Amino acid sequence: MTKMLLAAGLAALMAGTSGVALAQSGNGVLTVATIGEPPTLDAMQTPTDIVLTITQHMFETLYTYDDKWQPSPLLAAAMPEISQDGLTYRIPLRQGVTFHDGSAFDSADVVASLKRWMEINSKGRQVAQVIESVAADGDQTVVIKLKSRYSPLLATLSQGWAPIFPSEKLGGELKEFIGTGPYKLQERRPDQYTQLVRFDGYKSPEGEPSNYAGRREAIAGEVRFVPVPDANTRVEGLLSGQYDYADALPVSAYERVEGASNVKPVIFENAGWTSLNMNMAEGPLTSKPLRQAVQTALNPSDMMLAAFSDERFFSVDGAFYPEGFFWHTEDGVTRYGEGDPEAAAKLMKEAGYDGKPIRILTSRQYEFHYKTGEVAKAYLEAAGFKVDLQVVDWATLTTRRADKGQWDIFITHSNFPGDPTTLNTITDTYPGWYTSDAKTKAVGAFLNAVSNDDRLAAWKTIQTTIYDDAPLVKVGNFNALGGLANGVSGYQAAYWPRFWNVTPKS
Structure with a gap:
């Protein structure tokens, strides 16, 4: 798996x-x-x-x-x-x-x-x-x-x-x-x-x-x-x-784990990326200009620094694949930077924002989700949004996000899939319910592409389309930290930790 x-x-x-x-x-x-x-x-x-x-x-x-x-x-x-x-x-x-x-x-x-x-x-x-x-x-x-x-x-x-x-x-x-x-x-x-x-x-x-x-x-x-x-x-x-x-240890614990005599840290590089996913089916964020206002208001650098504390554990990058990956491209990346509350306020006015609170779901079980949400709330409020940050356990979040009427943004993280069309964002039925004619056309071209060159060209169009439709905000890339007891052998760092081929300590 x-x-x-x-x-x-x-x-x-x-x-x-x-x-x-x-x-x-x-x-x-x-x-x-x-x-x-x-x-x-x-x-x-x-x-x-x-x-x-x-x-x-x-x-x-x-x-x-x-x-x-x-x-x-x-x-x-x-x-x-x-x-x-x-x-x-x-x-x-x-x-x-x-x-x-x-x-x-x-x-x-x-x-x-x-x-x-x-x-x-x-x-x-x-x-x-x-x-x-x-x-x-x-x-x-x-x-x-x-x-x-x-x-x-x-x-x-x-x-x-x-x-x-x-x-x-x-x-x-x-x-x-x-x-x-x-x-x-x-x-x-x-x-x-x-x-x-x-x-x-x-x-x-x-x-x-x-x-x-x-x-x-x-x-x-x-x-x-x-x-x-x-x-x-x-x-x-x-x-x-x-x-x-x-x-999923907090990066602030790295020094303690590294300095302990009975355990060691385990780092998985480019483990994934964090995102704020917007509800395109119900609520205020069905408005494309308002979603673009959310993108414009946020500051990825501050969100990632709050979430991971140490630059060894994150990078700020709007592309959906990190530099060095086959699928990496800067095509289409826009409204990604240091946060511009004035520009966001202008988009909000054009969208006719009525002051209804934006409900953000996050969880402290992934502490970096929660810290991302805190900073996002501050930047959105600076732009003029009213924000209701709802902190729940992860099981409740995954249940609640399935109900189109209960949220406007939820915070999650994803990996970098071997095939970009398996990104959750590409799936019409993934919570957020991102559909558009432009996305359908761009994904269709990818699905019918034969050569890797054609597939990469099609992916560039998909990334451009996602940024224009604004179904989410990509925050940044992160490394994951775990901890392993000394004496356990055979364990290799993995996105989903796996324990076959692993020998317990004696």
């Missing part, structure tokens, strides 16, 4: 050993402090970071991402055979794979799972518009037929929100969380822990480990994910030895 970055500028610092730990599987426990309680373990329903961090150990997809952030087979046996017209994908499946309940994995499971994914997942519903059919051809082959070319198909199938479940367990709400992954669900106690234990019947893909691809070994007998919403509590728990890994 992945968090997608194009390999070209990604440099992840490693913690632990320089390679995958080779050890006999034992009964050791890895205790992982996460940013909070997952709202569900059904990754199709709510594909948020916390959900995918946990469920990637339980569920597997047809493809996943290698260290070049290119699709690589996981439950598929090989890359698909694609017809000359680009409309038919024949996907061979691995044999001998079983689910946690002992049932055999086959094409019926893939067909049923993908159909459910196309019904209930935002990315799946987007893909469903171009899929003519998904059908089994025998037990070990699935055939996907498209209505039109769709270049991101494999990238989308490589993401953790398209897991394969047993077909017999599907139908309505998912009641049993059964997958093919190296770990299976043992017990979930809300607000206490999610306990995964080794699946002894696991059949790993072949090949050297490469990001999320390659060999997976459940070395630890148990991985326990503990929700710890307060960032400082995660730090203290790590330092005290309570946790083997602590995720």
